[in-house]
Amino acid sequence: MADVKIKGLYKRYGSFEAVRGIDLDIPDGEFTVLVGPSGCGKSTLLRTIAGLEEISGGEIAIGGEVVNDMRPRDRDVAMVFQDYALYPHMTVRNNIGFGLKARKMPQPEIDSRVDAAATMLGITALMDRLPRQISGGQRQRVAIGRAVVRNPRLFLFDEPLSNLDAQLRDEMRGEIKRLHRDISTTMIYVTHDQIEAMTLADRIVLMRDGVIEQEGAPLDLFERPATTFVAGFLGSPKMTFLSGRMVRVEGAVTIALDDGPRLPLPEGRIPDVADGRAVILGVRPEHISRATGPAAAPGSARLDAVIEFLQPTGSRTYATFRLGRAQVMAEFEAHDTGRPGETVPLDLNLSRASMFDAATQRAI
Amino acid sequence: MASWVRPRRIPIVRIVVIALFLAFVLAPLYWVAITSIKPSDDYLAVPPVWFPDAPTMVHYEAALFAYRGLQGLINSIIISISATILSVSVGTLMAYSLARFNTGGQHLSFWVLSQRFLPPIAIILPLFLNYRLVGLQDTHVGMIVAYTVFTLPVSVWMMFAYFRQMPRSLEEAALVDGCTRWGALWSVAMPLAAPGIVAAAVFTFIACWTEFFFALVLTSRNAFTLPTVFRAFLSFQGAQYGEASALAIVSLVPSIILGVLVQKHLVRGLTLGAVRG
Numbered sequence: 235m236a237d238v239k240i241k242g243l244y245k246r247y248g249s250f251e252a253v254r255g256i257d258l259d260i261p262d263g264e265f266t267v268l269v270g271p272s273g274c275g276k277s278t279l280l281r282t283i284a285g286l287e288e289i290s291g292g293e294i295a296i297g298g299e300v301v302n303d304m305r306p307r308d309r310d311v312a313m314v315f316q317d318y319a320l321y322p323h324m325t326v327r328n329n330i331g332f333g334l335k336a337r338k339m340p341q342p343e344i345d346s347r348v349d350a351a352a353t354m355l356g357i358t359a360l361m362d363r364l365p366r367q368i369s370g371g372q373r374q375r376v377a378i379g380r381a382v383v384r385n386p387r388l389f390l391f392d393e394p395l396s397n398l399d400a401q402l403r404d405e406m407r408g409e410i411k412r413l414h415r416d417i418s419t420t421m422i423y424v425t426h427d428q429i430e431a432m433t434l435a436d437r438i439v440l441m442r443d444g445v446i447e448q449e450g451a452p453l454d455l456f457e458r459p460a461t462t463f464v465a466g467f468l469g470s471p472k473m474t475f476l477s478g479r480m481v482r483v484e485g486a487v488t489i490a491l492d493d494g495p496r497l498p499l500p501e502g503r504i505p506d507v508a509d510g511r512a513v514i515l516g517v518r519p520e521h522i523s524r525a526t527g528p529a530a531a532p533g534s535a536r537l538d539a540v541i542e543f544l545q546p547t548g549s550r551t552y553a554t555f556r557l558g559r560a561q562v563m564a565e566f567e568a569h570d571t572g573r574p575g576e577t578v579p580l581d582l583n584l585s586r587a588s589m590f591d592a593a594t595q596r597a598i
Numbered sequence: 599m600a601s602w603v604r605p606r607r608i609p610i611v612r613i614v615v616i617a618l619f620l621a622f623v624l625a626p627l628y629w630v631a632i633t634s635i636k637p638s639d640d641y642l643a644v645p646p647v648w649f650p651d652a653p654t655m656v657h658y659e660a661a662l663f664a665y666r667g668l669q670g671l672i673n674s675i676i677i678s679i680s681a682t683i684l685s686v687s688v689g690t691l692m693a694y695s696l697a698r699f700n701t702g703g704q705h706l707s708f709w710v711l712s713q714r715f716l717p718p719i720a721i722i723l724p725l726f727l728n729y730r731l732v733g734l735q736d737t738h739v740g741m742i743v744a745y746t747v748f749t750l751p752v753s754v755w756m757m758f759a760y761f762r763q764m765p766r767s768l769e770e771a772a773l774v775d776g777c778t779r780w781g782a783l784w785s786v787a788m789p790l791a792a793p794g795i796v797a798a799a800v801f802t803f804i805a806c807w808t809e810f811f812f813a814l815v816l817t818s819r820n821a822f823t824l825p826t827v828f829r830a831f832l833s834f835q836g837a838q839y840g841e842a843s844a845l846a847i848v849s850l851v852p853s854i855i856l857g858v859l860v861q862k863h864l865v866r867g868l869t870l871g872a873v874r875g
């Protein structure tokens with residue numbers, strides 16, 4: 235059990251900066267997910283924590299102890315790799331016990347620990363096989379077993395599920411969550427998949443180009459994204475961005491969408507920006523609902539829009555509308571949609587929608 | 599109803615090609631083997647003698663003792679095995695360093711290979727003079743050193759290719775699991791590189807075993823190797839076909855034993871068999 239404190243961390247490859255000044259505090263026992271597009275430096279950050287990459291500047295402390303110059307083996311962390319990295323020439327049993335043996339634990343204790351881990355992960359029947367003789371999902375379990383058996387103070391996962399098919403991925407995601415609930419050791423988990431990040435994390439750290447773009451609880455990031463980048467990265471289907479201008483008319487404040495309607499902003503949602511300023515309105519599918527009643531609900535704006543096309547998923551149906559120059563997607567009950575070409579009245583919930591300054595791309 | 603069995607096709611072309619190839623390889627070999635046990639009168643008899651009436655071992659005796667072939671054989675074994683062990687162990691460590699730590703940047707690995715572009719004749723005289731100066735001329739140590747250096751580029755290059763295609767994450771897992779760098783090399787990288795090591799060792803051994811030029815210049819009465827013994831049969835008073843053939847057969851034996859022993863590994867090593875689990 236340990237917390238992790240990172241201060242001003244830099245990692246350079248030649249003149250390229252893969253990690254550019256990261257500060258991060260991870261409390262003991264927390265499940266932190268590093269998420270971001272491919273190449274943003276997630277793996278690099280994780281590998282510096284493991285000690286597999288030398289850092290170019292800054293400080294990493296695990297459990298209050300600065301580990302900058304400590305070898306990986308002395309950091310007492312365990313890591314699960316994307317390609318599992320099972321030792322091909324060792325049986326499952328020896329793979330799991332390898333770390334204990336390397337640390338000179340007596341054989342009887344190794345055996346009992348390995349058996350306990352295997353039972354917990356449901357792989358007792360595979361113990362005498364070689365990695366190439368078991369399936370991808372089983373390999374992932376072995377890799378997790380190899381980490382668990384060591385009872386480390388910190389777990390590191392680098393995209394552990396990305397080589398699995400969709401169904402197995404869902405299943406393993408649940409197991410990792412359960413594992414964290416059961417052993418509540420600090421875990422840092424890297425993924426580029428926002429669903430994985432949302433479902434697993436106590437806290438999401440969203441990275442971009444080697445820096446942290448925003449960090450916080452999953453729902454905070456989802457509901458109150460600090461930038462258009464965060465807003466666009468989290469959520470599926472994606473948030474729609476509508477560009478427009480702030481316009482004040484007769485005391486009311488509105489957003490005039492480019493070539494589109496004017497939307498009056500509700501009280502308490504009026505940003506402190508100058509009149510005429512270019513802004514971006516971020517709308518998620520669930521912010522739009524089919525209008526009921528004669529007037530828009532409080533905090534919402536009523537508008538008429540033409541259905542372009544529909545994407546039923548079974549439980550919900552996504553309807554795409556044209557609004558100004560942009561298309562927006564709305565999420566409806568499966569049978570309550572209408573047909574393409576039909577004009578329907580919509581309520582757009584402006585108190586939940588996000589607003590960004592067009593120049594800085596930051597939330598306002 | 600009569601069952602309709604499709605006649606099995608006989609792969610005639612394949613059989614013919616293989617037969618021709620075998621004849622091409624084995625016929626001369628057979629001739630050498632037979633010559634080594636023929637009485638001298640039968641060497642060039644017309645019509646040729648396919649199998650001698652009175653097989654004899656005199657050529658073996660002469661080649662091994664009178665011409666000191668046995669000493670050459672022992673020297674060759676000592677020198678080739680030592681040079682192979684040295685070349686492959688140093689080469690493996692160097693290759694690991696090049697592949698994992700990018701030692702010497704981009705150029706060192708290529709520089710190593712480029713040493714093979716140097717024709718031996720360009721360095722043999724300087725080497726000879728230096729050896730005479732430091733007293734390594736005609737010594738086993740001198741030959742072992744020369745062969746180790748001479749074969750190092752190829753062992754390094756073979757092992758470099760092998761380590762480079764081996765995923766780093768295996769050793770990284772070992773490092774995080776609790777190994778030192780040496781521990782990870784020893785218990786993870788080395789076992790997985792074993793087929794490559796075997797392949798490199800076979801290449802090196804064969805190169806040393808058959809080397810003639812260095813041995814000719816750098817040795818005389820003491821550390822001479824098997825190939826140099828053949829000079830004696832082919833230069834003086836006509837050709838000693840029987841003795842030459844006998845020694846040729848003797849020199850084949852280690853190669854054949856080696857081939858049989860490592861056959862399985864060799865194929866995997868040369869195809870750089872993937873080591874992913």
Ligand SMILES: Nc1ncnc2c1ncn2[C@@H]1O[C@H](COP(=O)(O)OP(=O)(O)O)[C@@H](O)[C@H]1O
Pocket residue numbers: 247250252270271272273274275276277278279
């Ligand atoms: N060993 C390396 N040498 C040079 N550049 C590297 C190296 N490792 C990673 N990078 C670069 O650093 C950036 C971040 O990589 P990485 O941390 O692997 O990204 P990801 O977020 O996809 O895990 C990428 O642009 C990558 O090309």
Ligand SMILES: [Mg+2]
Pocket residue numbers: 276277278393
């Ligand atoms: Mg990565």
